[in-house]
Amino acid sequence: xxxxxxxxxxxxxxxxxxxxxxxxxxxxxxxxxxxxxxxxxxxxxxxxxxxxxxxxxxxxxxxxxxxxxxxxxxxxxxxxxxxxxxxxxxxxxxxxxxxxxxxxxxxxxxxxxxxxx
Amino acid sequence: xxxxxxxxxxxxxxxxxxxxxxxxxxxxxxxxxxxxxxxxxxxxxxxxxxxxxxxxxxxxxxxxxxxxxxxxxxxxxxxxxxxxxxxxxxxxxxxxxxxxxxxxxxxxxxxxx
Numbered sequence: 001x002x003x004x005x006x007x008x009x010x011x012x013x014x015x016x017x018x019x020x021x022x023x024x025x026x027x028x029x030x031x032x033x034x035x036x037x038x039x040x041x042x043x044x045x046x047x048x049x050x051x052x053x054x055x056x057x058x059x060x061x062x063x064x065x066x067x068x069x070x071x072x073x074x075x076x077x078x079x080x081x082x083x084x085x086x087x088x089x090x091x092x093x094x095x096x097x098x099x100x101x102x103x104x105x106x107x108x109x110x111x112x113x114x115x116x117x
Numbered sequence: 118x119x120x121x122x123x124x125x126x127x128x129x130x131x132x133x134x135x136x137x138x139x140x141x142x143x144x145x146x147x148x149x150x151x152x153x154x155x156x157x158x159x160x161x162x163x164x165x166x167x168x169x170x171x172x173x174x175x176x177x178x179x180x181x182x183x184x185x186x187x188x189x190x191x192x193x194x195x196x197x198x199x200x201x202x203x204x205x206x207x208x209x210x211x212x213x214x215x216x217x218x219x220x221x222x223x224x225x226x227x228x229x230x
Contacts, residue, residue: 038160043208043222088160094218105152106218108162 002027006091006109014117019064019078021112023091026072032094033074034106035066037087044090050074086116119144121211123221130199131229137184138194138224140209149213151185151192156223157205165207168192196226204228 003026013019025031035047046059048066056066063082067075074091092106120143130136142151153165168176168185176183180200184193196203209221 044220046217049217090162092162105150105164105167105212107164111160113160 002093002107004091004093004107004109006089006112008112009110010113010115012115012117013081015083016080019076019081019085019114021076021089021091021114023074023076023109024072025074025093028072028093030071033068034092034094035074035076036090036092038090038111039087048076081116083116086114088113119146119211119213119217119219121209121219121221123209123224125224126222127225127227129227129229130196130203132199132201134199135195135197136199136226138196138207138209138226140192140194140221142190142192142209142211142219144190144211144213146213149211151183152210152212152218153181153183153194154208154210154220155203155205156208157202162208166194199228201228201230 005024007022032051034049036044037047038044047064048056048058050056050068053068053071064076064078089112091109094106122141125139128136128138149170151168155163155165166176166178166181166183168183170187175185180197182195192209204227206223206225208223210218212218
């Protein structure tokens with residue numbers, strides 16, 4: 001079965017410091033991978049998605065970046081954090097129904113709570 | 118562009134009773150999937166139920182069922198025999214294009230003992 005891991009679980013960082021959040025998936029090959037941010041009491045905002053190694057699509061211009069150095073590894077980074085970067089970050093992988101290519105359900109990791117002080 | 122609208126910010130239900138959460142959506146795709154996700158206080162997102170747009174039969178998973186009205190672009194979730202563990206945020210979601218899923222802003226469900 002597939003599992004998805006995220007770390008760290010919680011992080012407190014000062015403004016202007018760098019960020020690196022990691023996500024890894026087990027039990028599947030060549031998954032689509034996603035980074036979302038969820039502000040307090042809000043819905044999910046898609047930040048980045050990746051359909052393969054080195055392939056990153058950005059949904060929202062910001063000071064965050066993403067990388068996919070390995071097939072099942074997805075990293076969210078920032079060189080200098082802003083107060084507005086605080087939130088709950090979720091990584092997800094997409095389950096593709098090969099018989100119905102427009103059907104993508106997503107499975108989520110446990111999330112990282114980031115507080116920028 | 119796809120949109121998903123959840124117009125009920127909060128709902129409450131007595132334990133053992135039934136509650137229905139509403140969702141409307143818009144898409145130009147003819148083939149798409151709809152989902153309901155649950156996010157309990159732990160914040161782990163859990164897939165509750167999925168509906169394939171080409172299927173007329175409403176999906177059911179144990180105490181969870183949907184009312185899918187394709188012409189009206191409506192996709193509601195019914196929770197029967199509500200339990201305390203059902204208390205969570207519920208997100209309606211739509212997958213109509215390759216790779217992406219669009220989420221609503223969520224409905225917070227409170228279960229009253």
